[in-house]
Amino acid sequence: MLPFRFIHAADLHLDSPFAGMSGLTDRIRKHLQQSTFIALNRLVQLAVTERVDFVVISGDIYDSSNTSLRAQLRFMEALQVLDEEQIPVYIIHGNHDPLDSPRLAVTMPPLVHIFGSEPETVTAVRRNDGREVAVITGMSYPTSKVTENISLRYDKRATDSDLFHIGLLHANVDGDQEHETYAPCTKKDLISSGYHYWALGHIHSRRILQESPYIVYPGNIQGRHIRETGSKGCYVIDVNEAGTVDMNFHELDTVRWFDKEVSIDHCHHPEELRLDIEELLASIANSYTSGLSMVRIRIKGRGPVHRHLEDGFILDDILTELRRREDNRFGAAGFAGGVWVEGFRLDSGTEIQMEHLLEEDSFIGEMLRLAEAELSGEAGRDSVIGRALKPLMEQAEIRLLLSGISAEEQKEWLRRAMELTAILLLDEQESGGASA
Template identity: 55%
Template sequence: MIPFRFLHAADLHLDSRFAGLSHLPQDIRSYLRESTFAALGRLVGVATLQKVDFVVISGDVYDVADASLQGQLRFREALEELGRHGIQVFLIHGNHDPLDGPRLSSAPPAHVTVFGGSEPERVTARRREDGREVAVVSGISYPTSKVTENTALRFSRQPGSSLFHIALLHGNVDGDLQHETYSPCTRKDLIGRGYDYWALGHIHKRSILHEHPPIVYPGNIQGRSIKETGPKGCYTVDVSAEGGVRLDFHELDSVRWQVRELSIDGLNDEAEWTLAVENAVEDIRSETPQMMSVVRFRLTGRGDIHKVLAEKGAADDLLTELQRRETVRAVRKEYAGLVWTEGFSIETGLAVDREHLLLEDSFLGEMLRLAGHSGGNASELDELVATALRPMMENQELRRLLLSVGAEEKQEWLRGAAELGITLLSGLEESGGTPQNAAEEGKAYSAGDAGDGDGQQGREVEE
């Protein structure tokens, strides 16, 4: 086999409208709108610097079916730049940019293959330096925005070919209920098709589902909400003469979303808490000096500061001041190192001797011991949550949502229930314990959410 290198990206969502962020200052909102294009420019830079032989893009090039003229022209510009470096491009369209969406009718450049939506097509990829055939690339686009059949079963390896086989698929593998079940399939389905690499798109969280053959979600190239945290980018994939595969991740984002925990334990007054938050902002600024960061602070722990947060509205006041400072930076066009505090999630409580409560021969003590034990055992946690939520499971929509909840979120529910139990059963009087971005959870989430573009209310991420 001839060694070669390619780049795998997906979910570009060019010209994303960042729905739910209309309240932001215009300078910052404009920078966010430009961030997907900036990530595309970095993608082209990685492809040329890494001297890849070709690029595969696994769906959702655009954020909406009716892609803006600007988005289409910027993408064509990127394709032409890749072409000038002799880099082939193979791409499919997904649920956000299906083939039936209204777009420019001009044909793609000669070095670009856009796969159709009827059956998976096969195209030969060549090595850039000598034009030798190195891979067979197959793909299928979404003809419409809703593809609910298992299109993976249509793929088949080219008979008699010894070339490396790559499949482009935009879909939901193994029924991830946190995402729309478009083109649903299983890992077993993919492994059984005989391909050497599955280039997936649709899920925005980067993950390698299987190693031999590699079944890979690169994630999206730019985070767009508080649910899309951490580095975003693409993979370069090196295929050796023996057919071995090595993946290297490359960060492409210019805006980094994150949730940062900040405990109030040991803080004595409002001034100390304010300073702790300000120091955390500066820590983030120093960690990511070359990009803009959007952060939600999870305030945890117990202490007297809880009263200040819950009753005096200190979180609202500090949030306004932090955002004012960053707006000044934005007006000066100082986006590198800008840290926009998206909100505070207040999960604090009044001071209590938790260790003493754990030793008590009381209902509260027993409850805390049960919570602690179940929290450390995945199967017991699942059983506890399932028992508690059994009445809700009778509702089909609620059952679908509850089944999509992951282990981390269940842990949060258990922790929250334990904290509420301490509050109600220990005689402490509290009025707090709710996430805030001005006052309540709804505002905290609306500050960073993109919506799903499919009329699904309450979903935080577009797939």
């Protein structure tokens, strides 16, 4: 087997709108909207500098089937650069950019191969001498809803070749519950195929599901919201004479998302909390110096400071001041090493003796035990949460809003309501006892 090198990327989601974010300045919003294109440019430059033999992209080049003209033109520009550098690109389309999406009728550069709606196999060559080094099998989604196990349709006869065999597949392997179940398959299905490397797309977190054969999700090249934390990029893959794979991850993102916690356990005044928050932000800025950090901060723990935070005014003031200072810094120094607070989430509580109250033979104790039983179960239609939300679900706008709320977020509502109710009842007991 001849040694060669290629790039595995997926889920570019070009021109993602970064919708639903509030409080952004025009500069921040513009930078976010450009970030997927910057990551694409970095991918192209990486392919050139690493002198790869080819690039594979495993679906979801675009963010929506209603593809923007800007995204198409920028992608074509990137493909033309790679073509001029004599770097072939092999592409499948996924659920966000299926083949039936309306797009420009353009002629692709000669070295670009887009797989059709049926599995097909092509041969890839080494750039320096044109010798065959790999066979690549892939299939694009004909429509956005591909619910069958298309991996079973991939040709196993191609593995009879002595060449390294790569499978391009946009799929949910082993039923990941956090993602839509498109082209569902199992690791067993992929292992039994005889392929050497499965270049997957669809899951946006970086994962190596299996080695020998390699079954790999590179993740997306640019995180787009708070649920896509951590570094984003692609893999450069080296295959040696023995067919051994060496993988190196390369960061491509220019905006990175962080979901962090700050505890109020040892805070006696909001000013102490503010200082802890600033210390956290400085640490994040030092850890990611090449781009913009977008940070959500969860306020955790229990203490007297929680009562000051409950109405939201103090956190709003801290947020406004942090954003003002950072925006001023951006104007002078650009976005590298910058930190923007996406928002706060108040998950803290007051210093109530919850364990003691749970054991009480009282109305408060009974209420808390019912709430705890609910929290330990699954949020569903017949749960307390489900029954409370049912009247609201009759209104279309509210139903649409609530459809994006996770079960964990619903349970957090219940936990907060449980604590607030206990506090109010305890306060009422104390005031009643004083008047008596």
